[in-house]
Amino acid sequence: MIRFHVHVTTHDLPVSVATYSGLFGPPAVEKADYAKWEPAGFPVIFAVSTRKRAAGLDHLGIKADSEDELRAPRAALQAAGLAQVEQRGAECCYVRADKVWVTDPNGIPWELYAGAGSIEVFGDDARPSTTDACCATGTAGRSLVSLGPKRL
DSSP: OEEEEEEEEOSOHHHHHHHHHHHHOSOSEEETTEEEEOOTTSOEEEEEESOSSSOEEEEEEEEESSTGGGHHHHHHHHHTTOOOEEEEEEEETTEEEEEEEEEOTTSOEEEEEEEEEEOSSSOTTOOOOSSOSSSOOOGGGOOHHHHOOOOO
């Protein structure tokens, strides 16, 4: 199953958790700096965290149960000319997963990811970068922004 993913930065996690719990029910994951909802019957994974300075949209994404389900979306992004940055075994947002990152023509980072195992820390991939994406950095220290999307 493929689900849409939205990650928002918040300055007040308890207020955000209370607000979004009213919409989605109790969080599936709740940490001191992060909360995530995966409501049954609603194909979205919604997360909030306090990891960035500016509040607002952090990134969008698509989560799949398998790499096979991501073939068509990845091919579509490649056909659109968007540079892809691959991360194998990325540790971010309390999850270990294989990911592909792109930046859309509006500068919004997108992650496509499959396979997930929970981890106890936010993740080593959550290091600072020039991108607004939660955990994404490119290969050899280059950020998604430096790789940039190919403008359509």
